Amino acid sequence: MTRTAKRIPEDLPFVARPNLGKRALLLGAVTLLVGLVIACPLGLAVSADGDAAVLLVIPVIMLFFALLMGLQLWLVSSGGPVLAVGPDGLWIKTRPTRGQAIWLPWAAIDRIYLRRWSLEKMVCVKPRDPRAGTGLGAFTALDSGLQQAFFGTGFTATANFADRSEEEIMRAVVGYAAGRCRVG
Known part of the structure; x- marks a missing residue:
């Protein structure tokens, strides 16, 4: 179902990277x-x-x-892409800074939404199973807990500091999700 990697693979049809x-x-x-x-x-x-x-x-x-x-x-x-979306699901970082990412198939995602905190606008991915992403290490648990408090989920990707526009990112998410999870 879900799997993890040190970095988000760049072979999916839509990949968003941080904009330096x-x-x-x-x-x-x-x-x-x-x-x-x-x-x-x-x-x-x-x-x-x-x-x-x-x-x-x-x-x-x-x-x-x-x-x-x-x-x-x-x-x-330096941690590579922040989000990658394809027909079977998406990869999203589990930490806001360095690598480590999780793969979530569309069936494992409850909701995808945008949330703003200060100047940062984030794409937030809420899994159906709240245990998704557990066992990824102490630093990830700390980062995830802080993100959970601010954004309602531990899986977030920047929308306004990415190399793609917010509209482009959300259009890709909506298109590839194809109604299999709530978006918006």
């Missing part, structure tokens, strides 16, 4: 925002204090955040 450019733009904007939030109060403190050496903290903090964002970008984008 979109994600980098967002993470870069977050890094700059953090820099500004830190720079403004420090700039005010320096103008009152007169000690300009305090301003050296800003590039160090921004570099730290840039490194964290770079790590996050690498983790999200």
